Amino acid sequence: MVTEHAMDTEGARIIDGKSIAAAVRGEVAQRVAELVARGIQPGLDVVLVGDDPASQVYVRNKDRAATRAGFRVRTHRLSAVTSQAELEALVDRLNADDEVDGILVQLPLPRGLDSDAVVRRLDPAKDVDGLHPFNVARLWMDRPGLVPCTPAGCIEMLDRSGIEIAGKRAVVLGRSLLVGKPIAALLLARNATVTICHSRTPDPAAVCREAQILVAAVGRPELVRGDWIAPGATVLDVGINRVETADGAGRLVGDVHFEEAHARAGWVTPVPGGVGPMTIAMLLSNTATAAANRRGRTSA
Numbered sequence: 299m300v301t302e303h304a305m306d307t308e309g310a311r312i313i314d315g316k317s318i319a320a321a322v323r324g325e326v327a328q329r330v331a332e333l334v335a336r337g338i339q340p341g342l343d344v345v346l347v348g349d350d351p352a353s354q355v356y357v358r359n360k361d362r363a364a365t366r367a368g369f370r371v372r373t374h375r376l377s378a379v380t381s382q383a384e385l386e387a388l389v390d391r392l393n394a395d396d397e398v399d400g401i402l403v404q405l406p407l408p409r410g411l412d413s414d415a416v417v418r419r420l421d422p423a424k425d426v427d428g429l430h431p432f433n434v435a436r437l438w439m440d441r442p443g444l445v446p447c448t449p450a451g452c453i454e455m456l457d458r459s460g461i462e463i464a465g466k467r468a469v470v471l472g473r474s475l476l477v478g479k480p481i482a483a484l485l486l487a488r489n490a491t492v493t494i495c496h497s498r499t500p501d502p503a504a505v506c507r508e509a510q511i512l513v514a515a516v517g518r519p520e521l522v523r524g525d526w527i528a529p530g531a532t533v534l535d536v537g538i539n540r541v542e543t544a545d546g547a548g549r550l551v552g553d554v555h556f557e558e559a560h561a562r563a564g565w566v567t568p569v570p571g572g573v574g575p576m577t578i579a580m581l582l583s584n585t586a587t588a589a590a591n592r593r594g595r596t597s598a
């Protein structure tokens with residue numbers, strides 16, 4: 299699960315998101331099998347609006363991973379000219395369908411559609427993205443609820459790598475509803491001392507250098523350089539940025555300059571193969587939780 303290195307000589311230890319995600323998916327498959335054995339077939343409905351190429355890949359991967367884990371999966375593909383009323387009518391129908399345990403509306407929605415209104419329309423008990431205001435409030439109140447998938451995946455990676463959170467200084471770069479704010483809430487709930495940096499923070503490098511746990515989620519390719527990182531820190535890179543290369547093939551980079559981080563940090567997540575794969579694994583986990591909660595079983 300974790301690649302061992304002696305930090306002084308070989309650099310940071312790599313937190314292998316691919317293998318941790320595979321372990322989580324295996325555990326979820328077990329929980330689904332237990333539900334099925336009790337006569338409950340958990341179901342996930344994924345909604346994709348428009349033809350954004352990245353979203354199409356993510357939705358296909360969600361469908362495939364959920365099917366493999368034993369969920370009944372339906373993917374609803376709507377055209378880019380779908381109206382707000384049509385989209386909300388679909389959400390209403392899925393809310394009312396007792397066989398639907400989880401509803402995921404892939405983001406971003408095409409321009410002109412109000413994603414906040416769509417998310418508010420979801421039944422919070424089926425909101426497996428953890429974005430409905432009810433679930434956001436539960437998170438900040440330290441109450442059990444559905445938690446956004448990528449931040450939940452970050453915590454899972456720390457826990458499964460044996461990295462202590464309580465008492466640590468944590469810095470989160472970015473304040474999005476999908477990642478920055480919820481990861482800050484989760485770290486706070488685990489008794490870290492949390493600072494959020496954003497585009498108006500003076501000298502973010504100096505703030506980041508204070509971090510024992512640094513989470514980068516700003517969508518700026520390789521913004522975080524080696525000298526932003528305290529020696530031995532844990533660095534979670536949530537960024538997934540496609541950059542051009544001389545050969546025209548392009549490549550994926552995170553918000554962190556990997557080689558420089560590797561030379562300074564104690565632990566680091568790669569891109570690809572770090573935080574990204576955890577997003578879908580935690581979606582499956584949330585869907586199993588939603589199914590167990592909705593159907594009156596808490597053991598799964």
Ligand SMILES: Nc1nc2c(c(=O)[nH]1)N[C@@H](CN(C=O)c1ccc(C(=O)N[C@@H](CCC(=O)O)C(=O)O)cc1)CN2
Pocket residue numbers: 356402403404405406427447448538550569570571572573574575576577578
């Ligand atoms: N409704 C939601 N929309 C979006 C979410 C989300 O959690 N809920 N997150 C992102 C996209 N996303 C899932 O939807 C996602 C992003 C990345 C990965 C992943 O496995 N990345 C790989 C690289 C994949 C590649 O080659 O592009 C990695 O990092 O190794 C999975 C899911 C925005 N929308």
Ligand SMILES: [Mg+2]
Pocket residue numbers: 315535536567568569570571572573574575
């Ligand atoms: Mg990654």
